[in-house]
Amino acid sequence: MTHLSEEQLILYYYGELASDELIESHFADCPSCREDYRQLQRTLDSVDYLTVPELPADYEARVWRSVQAGLDKPARRRWLFSWNPPSYVAAGVTMVLLIVAGFLLGRFWPVSAPEVPQLSRNEVRERVLVAAVIDHLDRSQRALLELLNSQANGQTDISSEQAMVRGILEDNRVIRRNAAAGGQAALADVLDDLERSLLDIVHSSSNLSSAELAELRSRLESQSILFKLRVISSQLKRRQDDAARELARRSS
Amino acid sequence: MVQMDESDAITISLARDGDDEAFRTLVERHSRDVFRLAYRITVDQQDAEDVVQETFLRAYRGLKRFQGHSGFGTWLYRIAVNCSLDRVRRRRPDSAYDEKHVELDSAPDSATQVSCTGESPEAALLASEVRRQVASALRELSPLERTAFILRHFEGLSIEQIGAILGTECNATKHSIFRGIRKMRRVLAPVLGRTP
Numbered sequence A: 001m002t003h004l005s006e007e008q009l010i011l012y013y014y015g016e017l018a019s020d021e022l023i024e025s026h027f028a029d030c031p032s033c034r035e036d037y038r039q040l041q042r043t044l045d046s047v048d049y050l051t052v053p054e055l056p057a058d059y060e061a062r063v064w065r066s067v068q069a070g071l072d073k074p075a076r077r078r079w080l081f082s083w084n085p086p087s088y089v090a091a092g093v094t095m096v097l098l099i100v101a102g103f104l105l106g107r108f109w110p111v112s113a114p115e116v117p118q119l120s121r122n123e124v125r126e127r128v129l130v131a132a133v134i135d136h137l138d139r140s141q142r143a144l145l146e147l148l149n150s151q152a153n154g155q156t157d158i159s160s161e162q163a164m165v166r167g168i169l170e171d172n173r174v175i176r177r178n179a180a181a182g183g184q185a186a187l188a189d190v191l192d193d194l195e196r197s198l199l200d201i202v203h204s205s206s207n208l209s210s211a212e213l214a215e216l217r218s219r220l221e222s223q224s225i226l227f228k229l230r231v232i233s234s235q236l237k238r239r240q241d242d243a244a245r246e247l248a249r250r251s252s
Numbered sequence B: 001m002v003q004m005d006e007s008d009a010i011t012i013s014l015a016r017d018g019d020d021e022a023f024r025t026l027v028e029r030h031s032r033d034v035f036r037l038a039y040r041i042t043v044d045q046q047d048a049e050d051v052v053q054e055t056f057l058r059a060y061r062g063l064k065r066f067q068g069h070s071g072f073g074t075w076l077y078r079i080a081v082n083c084s085l086d087r088v089r090r091r092r093p094d095s096a097y098d099e100k101h102v103e104l105d106s107a108p109d110s111a112t113q114v115s116c117t118g119e120s121p122e123a124a125l126l127a128s129e130v131r132r133q134v135a136s137a138l139r140e141l142s143p144l145e146r147t148a149f150i151l152r153h154f155e156g157l158s159i160e161q162i163g164a165i166l167g168t169e170c171n172a173t174k175h176s177i178f179r180g181i182r183k184m185r186r187v188l189a190p191v192l193g194r195t196p
């Protein structure tokens, strides 16, 4: 019988083999390979004793300060409706806008027209950004609804909702800062409230009794955050529609 | 390695377009992970802190070139690994880890601290002895072997991902890890019991 090689055992330890079957069936018949593996395991497990120094609680902030000091450029403010939207959103939306604009132009405007109505660069950006914010608001509403509507029988595990909320929270921070910096106070306020609700969820235990879940829900409901999200998001959607009509008007 | 790519997508796009607040979010989100990786490769706190700063500065300058093919985490780790290896190689070869191991060996992490958590003093002493031996075993590895091993063992990256970070072929990556582990076993076998 050919024994297992050290390489095979290492790959097995790290789960790098396409299938563990060969190794395990060999182990079943071969005490010597089992013992080899036990020793390898012991060595590799012992590596976990190695520790990394504790970092101060404000480590991230310190790193940012030192990185910022190294960026040889003046701090630059970006304003909500003049910033560059996320590129992937930009690519998609700009493409659609260009296709629509191109279609309208081709259809309604003589090729030799002296003036061509176009979306200015800023208009394109603003629309893309509005779309990104609306998307963020929708995502937040969905996450909150999921929590508010979850069935409570005995213990409820909300860890997957919390994971989702954590991702939303990070985006929310970026969008809120930019809204505040861009003078969009109403939007910034709602995002601020949203952040508080999201933090409340993240800081809850992941395993809630039905009483605790009911409490969390009533806190969320008392903040009427869902209502605020709906209002602001419908305002933004109206703005989107107005802009679309404006484009159509200019093009006809 | 932290799962970064999904929640990073929007932030990365903003940062790439010059939004410093977004870049700050990326720095804050990943600085601890980068420190941990850099510390394990350099085995020196000051070096690791310098690597963290340098990594993010390079990332900031290179962000425009980041295409998103490899995932932000892989990309950032590649920068951090390169910065760490530069530092290790800049030391005199014979002193690669020598000066540093004093600090590591005498770190105040041993008996007293562990016994507070309820472990017996014997267990704590044993743990600190194992830690000391593991640190010295790791010093036997070449910087590349060590890095490949750290990425596999501590960061849980696949051999394929490690190859992408180190720029090595699959087989070469595997063999760096195999060689590294073989060296460690030689040093650790007498400490841990039977010879391999």
Ligand SMILES: [Zn+2]
Residues within 6 Å of the ligand: A002, A003, A004, A026, A030, A032, A033, A034
């Ligand atoms: Zn065998």
